[in-house]
Amino acid sequence: xxxxxxxxxxxxxxxxxxxQAADHLxxxxxxxxxxxxxxxxxxxxxxxxxxxxxxxxxxxxxxxxSRVQDVEQSVKQAEQAVRELSGEVRGPLRIATSHxxxxxxxxxxxxxxxxxxxxxxxxxxxxxxxxAYEQLRIGQIELAVVTLAPGDISKLHSEPLWDxxxxxxxxxxxxxxxxxxxxxxxxxxxxxxxxxxxxxTGRIVHRHFDEHGVKLQLGMETNYLETLRMMAxxxxxWTVLPSTMLGEDxxxxxxxxxxxxxxxxxxxxxxxxxxxxxxxxxxxLRQNESG
Amino acid sequence: xxxxxxxxxxxxxxxxxxxQAADHLxxxxxxxxxxxxxxxxxxxxxxxxxxxxxxxxxxxxxxxxSRVQDVEQSVKQAEQAVRELSGEVRGPLRIATSHxxxxxxxxxxxxxxxxxxxxxxxxxxxxxxxxAYEQLRIGQIELAVVTLAPGDISKLHSEPLWDxxxxxxxxxxxxxxxxxxxxxxxxxxxxxxxxxxxxxTGRIVHRHFDEHGVKLQLGMETNYLETLRMMAxxxxxWTVLPSTMLGEDxxxxxxxxxxxxxxxxxxxxxxxxxxxxxxxxxxxLRQNESG
DNA sequence: AGTTCTGATAGATTTTGTTTATGGTAATTT
DNA sequence: AAATTACCATAAACAAAATCTATCAGAACT
Numbered sequence: 001x002x003x004x005x006x007x008x009x010x011x012x013x014x015x016x017x018x019x020q021a022a023d024h025l026x027x028x029x030x031x032x033x034x035x036x037x038x039x040x041x042x043x044x045x046x047x048x049x050x051x052x053x054x055x056x057x058x059x060x061x062x063x064x065x066s067r068v069q070d071v072e073q074s075v076k077q078a079e080q081a082v083r084e085l086s087g088e089v090r091g092p093l094r095i096a097t098s099h100x101x102x103x104x105x106x107x108x109x110x111x112x113x114x115x116x117x118x119x120x121x122x123x124x125x126x127x128x129x130x131x132a133y134e135q136l137r138i139g140q141i142e143l144a145v146v147t148l149a150p151g152d153i154s155k156l157h158s159e160p161l162w163d164x165x166x167x168x169x170x171x172x173x174x175x176x177x178x179x180x181x182x183x184x185x186x187x188x189x190x191x192x193x194x195x196x197x198x199x200x201t202g203r204i205v206h207r208h209f210d211e212h213g214v215k216l217q218l219g220m221e222t223n224y225l226e227t228l229r230m231m232a233x234x235x236x237x238w239t240v241l242p243s244t245m246l247g248e249d250x251x252x253x254x255x256x257x258x259x260x261x262x263x264x265x266x267x268x269x270x271x272x273x274x275x276x277x278x279x280x281x282x283x284x285l286r287q288n289e290s291g
Numbered sequence: 292x293x294x295x296x297x298x299x300x301x302x303x304x305x306x307x308x309x310x311q312a313a314d315h316l317x318x319x320x321x322x323x324x325x326x327x328x329x330x331x332x333x334x335x336x337x338x339x340x341x342x343x344x345x346x347x348x349x350x351x352x353x354x355x356x357s358r359v360q361d362v363e364q365s366v367k368q369a370e371q372a373v374r375e376l377s378g379e380v381r382g383p384l385r386i387a388t389s390h391x392x393x394x395x396x397x398x399x400x401x402x403x404x405x406x407x408x409x410x411x412x413x414x415x416x417x418x419x420x421x422x423a424y425e426q427l428r429i430g431q432i433e434l435a436v437v438t439l440a441p442g443d444i445s446k447l448h449s450e451p452l453w454d455x456x457x458x459x460x461x462x463x464x465x466x467x468x469x470x471x472x473x474x475x476x477x478x479x480x481x482x483x484x485x486x487x488x489x490x491x492t493g494r495i496v497h498r499h500f501d502e503h504g505v506k507l508q509l510g511m512e513t514n515y516l517e518t519l520r521m522m523a524x525x526x527x528x529w530t531v532l533p534s535t536m537l538g539e540d541x542x543x544x545x546x547x548x549x550x551x552x553x554x555x556x557x558x559x560x561x562x563x564x565x566x567x568x569x570x571x572x573x574x575x576l577r578q579n580e581s582g
Numbered sequence: 583a584g585t586t587c588t589g590a591t592a593g594a595t596t597t598t599g600t601t602t603a604t605g606g607t608a609a610t611t612t
Numbered sequence: 613a614a615a616t617t618a619c620c621a622t623a624a625a626c627a628a629a630a631t632c633t634a635t636c637a638g639a640a641c642t
Contacts, residue, residue: 001370002293004599018620031600033621038599043373049563052608053619056430059382059566060373067369074365078358079292082334082351091350139347272340275350295630309589322631324589329630343639344588 001042003075008035009047010068013057085276090119093277096132096144097124098199100225101264104244105162106145109288113281120277128223129200136269142278144267145285147200159266159282161289166205166260167243168253171235176253183256184214191219191237199223201262205240208260292333294366299326300338301359304348376567381410384568387423387435388415389490391516392555395535396453397436400579404572411568419514420491427560433569435558436576438491450557450573452580457496457551458534459544462526467544474547475505482528484519487512492553496531499551 011021012032022032040047047061057065097106102124114122125132125141132144136156148158168187170177176190188209194216195202202223209216219237222228225245232239233249240260246252266285268274274282302312303323313323331338338352348356388397393415405413416423416432423435427447439449459478461468467481479500485507486493493514500507510528513519516536523530524540531551537543557576559565565573 001366002295004293006369017618019618028601029620030602030622034599037621043370045373045376046564050620051430051562053617054608055620056563058564060376060564063372063376064369067365067372070365071362071369074358074361075292078297078355078362079334081354081358082336085336085351085354139342271342272347273337273349273351310587319632320589321591321633324591325630328590341589344641345639346589 005035005039006068008032013065089117089276089280092121094123094141096127096141099126113284128198130198148263148265155270157270160263161265164262164264165243166240168255169241169250170238171233173235177251181254181256184212188214191217193219193231193237193239196221196223204262296326296330297359299323304356380408380567380571383412385414385432387418387432390417404575419489421489439554439556446561448561451554452556455553455555456534457531460532460541461529462524464526468542472545472547475503479505482508482510484510484522484528484530487514490514495553
């Protein structure tokens with residue numbers, strides 16, 4: 001029993017005529033005859049009495065007709081449900097980001113998004129960038145707004161949003177605080193408090209020193225940049241932070257002959273379709289980048 | 292969008308695999324792939340993300356899946372509604388009969404029918420036999436239990452149930468009351484009260500006299516045999532009635548060299564399907580005939 | 583690396599659906 | 613009454629579609 005047959009049946013019943021139904025369906029009359037007889041065969045029941053020039057529903061036909069409306073409606077609803085997604089943005093949206101980005105870059109985007117799409121329940125996971133990449137890979141989240149990995153990662157699509165220059169910072173009471181410029185070697189003589197290697201930010205910094213063959217004195221590690229900042233500001237060591245985090249209680253040092261930077265951006269799985277919500281969120285981020 | 296595709300979609304979603312769905316549907320894997328891609332094209336939406344070895348429903352896919360169950364259920368109900376008719380007897384049943392048959396032949400059948408099929412609403416039309424035939428022709432009634440027309444009538448199927456001999460009857464005070472046998476000519480010398488020509492019974496009687504070239508003195512006419520009987524019994528004229536109606540207040544006369552009879556039976560349209568109720572009623576009548 | 587899953591794709595084949603042409607029946611017109 | 617018209621059913625030719633076989637490419641597991 002196929003929908004085409006049911007539609008033909010409904011049309012014939014409505015017009016009381018095979019030929020008129022055929023016209024209406026843009027088919028020839030024999031095609032309609034066939035569809036009806038297919039139905040009759042499938043249901044093992046006569047649906048119409050053919051009375052010469054006229055036709056009439058049988059009891060079975062009447063029983064079917066009253067149900068066909070239900071079928072057509074449920075099909076229409078199913079189609080509708082899919083098509084509505086093209087316009088509507090609703091349902092849950094899982095994204096990952098870092099505390100730092102969430103605190104410093106997302107607030108305006110988040111509030112704009114919630115305002116324009118109140119139907120979406122945002123579920124934000126604060127994780128390390130590396131964890132975010134893994135969650136994207138297994139489909140646990142749809143989007144990540146994190147430090148971008150240096151280089152491409154298979155199956156994951158990266159979109160740079162913000163360039164985030166990093167800067168060496170020390171407390172005003174730190175021995176190096178008075179210098180305007182420092183070398184890597186000078187830094188290496190003092191203990192450091194840096195982001196862990198689980199974060200791309202941490203890797204960027206470590207790699208930078210590695211490349212220049214400079215061994216670091218590693219102190220405590222944490223992935224939460226705000227905490228890192230606090231530790232540096234109370235003099236527990238020098239650190240490297242986004243230059244935007246500079247403030248009264250920290251001195252920024254220009255690094256001799258080198259600069260470190262990270263790129264913050266949007267990451268999502270190449271093969272997975274983004275939900276409407278995710279697309280809307282991504283679009284909002286792209287617009288917000290410039291502003 | 293066809294049901295076959297929707298079923299394939301549901302199977303793929305359920306098994307999380309095209310190949311397993313194919314096995315389940317007794318199809319090859321490419322066939323299932325095609326059905327899904329047909330659906331995706333028709334709905335203009337991707338339904339699954341193909342992630343290498345694994346697949347996952349997209350947002351559109353999830354939206355569709357939740358509706359597919361409704362569709363399948365409504366289709367099942369439609370099929371069920373038709374199939375149930377094969378067993379069940381319910382709904383309205385319109386039949387036609389005469390007052391006389393209703394009064395003298397049907398009571399036992401009607402009560403048996405109502406007892407075994409209480410779900411059927413019987414709608415009985417008391418009409419002349421000729422009207423009954425016309426109503427059958429236009430499909431206003433399904434069955435008629437009436438005096439059968441002499442000879443076949445196109446498109447209508449007749450089934451004799453009872454042989455009903457007719458007899459000339461007069462009141463005990465009628466001039467002919469003392470005779471045992473009378474001739475047509477003798478009868479023609481006295482006024483008659485006979486059924487009208489709209490009834491086959493009336494026609495049978497009139498034709499009988501016509502064939503023998505005997506002119507009748509016609510008095511009042513009525514189609515209701517009980518009334519006719521009353522009129523004859525009070526001496527308004529001779530009449531012809533089913534011999535079963537003979538009683539204390541009437542004398543039956545044997546007609547010289549002729550007998551009149553009518554056949555009562557079941558009539559229905561040849562081309563129209565009988566409802567389950569009508570079939571059941573007809574069957575009951577056939578069984579009751581003998582008893 | 584090699585093997586074994588996965589689904590997609592291409593081409594041959596089969597099945598199904600559609601059309602054209604025709605026939606039969608009932609209602610309508612001449 | 614005969615002819616015409618308006619139906620639907622059927623058959624054969626044709627077109628379209630679905631399916632199968634075979635093969636490919638990618639990912640996951642040995």
